[in-house]
Amino acid sequence: MPPVFSVTSEQLGVWIVAFLWPFIRMLALISTAPVFSEKAVPRSAKVGLAVLLSIAIAPTLGPLPAVPLVSAAGFWILVQQILIGAAIGFSMRLVFAIVQAAGEYAGLQMGLSFASFFDPTSGGNTMVLARLLNVMAVLIFLAIDGHLMLIMTLAESFRTLPISDAPLAAGGWFLLVSAGGQVISGGLMLALPLIAALLTLNLSMGILNRVSPQFSIFAVGFPITLLAGMGMLQMLMQYIAPFMEPRFAAGFAAILEFLSGLRS
Template sequence: MRIDISFLPALAAAFVLAFARIGAMVMLLPGFGEQNIPVRVKLSIALLLTLIILPLHRAAYQLDLQSMAALMVLMVHEIVIGIVLGATARVTLSALQVAGSVIAQQMGLGFVQSIDPTQGQQGVLIGNFLTMLGVTLLFATDSHHLVISALNDSYKVFAPGEIMGSGDVAALATRAFSAAFRIGLQLSAPFLVFGLVFNIGLGVLARLMPQMQVYFVGVPLSIFVGFLIFGIVIVAMMGTFLDYFIGVMHQMMPLR
């Protein structure tokens, strides 16, 4: 009995190339690619996704095993695609940090910082809370399945071996950053209005009562009212963010 194993080198090369795309994306994804998650866990997730997705797109990899240079170029191409996809999903989460920074400034808590457990660096307290809440919401609503679906559909948008248009990538990055900043400001809009009205009121009060220490009255009142507004609008804020994230993921999928 003779067993044909001539397909194994080509299958191994296709697995490595698919792992390069998927691994680069997983290392940047919200929830999966956080710094507090062990590297072995990230690699295990990337390997599992590769084992699931590779059989669906094995025919997309037309490989020339006689040329190592061509394989290296294709691997770099796959890594760049993974970075673009993962960074796009990561930028959507940064909208919460933008909103948290604006909210903290309007409440008078801009100087209160803590370590963001997802990034391992300092950030404003409100922004860190919103980021952790956003990641929790994505998993609680199974929205992370859309990320996996976008990864699967990326083989239709960015086929292996095809030259990726730099203009398309630049347009995608521009839209992602501008949308994240716009959504961040929209989420913090109630606090911008509150900060404007509150500071105008304090200015009028200072002119009417010069002997009054407006600062010592205004800071605790600003924090109290700010948290009150925060508790009222947080449900609508996170619902808006979730709709925004789902919309971005759908934009990364080709029309069926």
């Protein structure tokens, strides 16, 4: 008589927990991380990717806390996985915010503040120039296999910060908030050459207007500023990749530092 395969409710609960908890962390990251969280990516593809990653990583996690899924401690672990996964994705999104900030600063100086459209990713109006630079940052991110490095960092997060019911330390959240200040400084650093050139041009036209009042500076000022801005932007394009690659590396290092800071 062939052996009968039987599964107890306790074994089934252990299997569900071993799959569900890493799945929640991965799904939270995919829902917030750049590239993966784009509106163009179907939801079924996001869930399917999280399922495949969970199946691949779950056997390597080791022993999990003996906490029932339907309990206060089990619910707290689920909340923790959501917070950790979303924070990892948000940390990498801060790097892309640097490029968007640079596009906003440069667009204002070029007179393109009116050239905006609805961005489904951010849920608001975004300047065309900021969107263009963001697309370039995404292409650079994919060219250096940043999406694969992000998945590898996620897998490493289960070793740095394993699944447990212990409370998360506040030091990690402080590091995440502190990283937000780099958005403004990094955006200004990237857009500074263009802003400086356009400021010099505006000062020159202001002096010209004072020297020759009959010269209609308002009629020709905008076309000159726009053309000069486009020329400077073309010169700036070749420096975006060397500027962004160290920022991506620093973003991955910041994620590991953030996870280490969450240890209680």
